[in-house]
Amino acid sequence: IYEKIEHSENWKQAESLVLAVLEELAAKLTSKRSLRGKNDTIERMLTYIQAHYHENDLSLDRLAVQFHLSPTYISKQFKEYTERNFIDYLIEIRIDASKALLANKDKKVNDIAEAIGYMNTRSFLRTFKKFTGMTPTEFREQAISKQHGQDTERT
Known part of the structure; x- marks a missing residue:
C-alpha cells in the first residue's frame, strides 16, 4: 500500500x-x-454490568466470582466478543449514565460520580474529561444550552 x-x-x-x-x-x-x-455467558455479563455499573466494587474479579470463571478467561472472552476490554466497557457505561444525570442541573457532580460507581470524584472528573474531551460542568452547560435552544424552537 x-x-x-x-x-x-x-x-x-x-x-x-x-x-x-x-x-x-x-x-x-x-x-x-x-x-x-x-x-x-458474555451476554449475561453485559446484562449484569448494566444492572450493577453503579456499584463501586464492580470488577473483573467480581464477575469471575459471580459467573464461576477465572478473571483471565473472562477478560479474553470479553475482549474477543465486545472488541474492547472490560474496564473500557464499564467506563463507557458509567460515562453514558453520568451524561444523563448531568442534564439535571440540580444534581452535584460529586453526587453524580458516586451514583455511577466512583468513590473518588477526581477520578471521575479525569475519566470524564478523557472520554468526552470536556469536564462534567462543561458538558452540563452545553447540554442545558442545547436543551434550552430546543425549547425555544418549539415555542
Whole structure:
C-alpha cells in the first residue's frame, strides 16, 4: 500500500487507494463479527454490568466470582466478543449514565460520580474529561444550552 501511495500520480489517486484499503478492512471486520456468533455467558455479563455499573466494587474479579470463571478467561472472552476490554466497557457505561444525570442541573457532580460507581470524584472528573474531551460542568452547560435552544424552537 505504501508503494502504491508513493507512486500515485496525485493526491486523489492516493486517497482512493487508501479508501479502498479501508473498505476492504471494514468488510473483513464485518465478516469476522458475523462468524463470531453469540456468547451467552458474555451476554449475561453485559446484562449484569448494566444492572450493577453503579456499584463501586464492580470488577473483573467480581464477575469471575459471580459467573464461576477465572478473571483471565473472562477478560479474553470479553475482549474477543465486545472488541474492547472490560474496564473500557464499564467506563463507557458509567460515562453514558453520568451524561444523563448531568442534564439535571440540580444534581452535584460529586453526587453524580458516586451514583455511577466512583468513590473518588477526581477520578471521575479525569475519566470524564478523557472520554468526552470536556469536564462534567462543561458538558452540563452545553447540554442545558442545547436543551434550552430546543425549547425555544418549539415555542
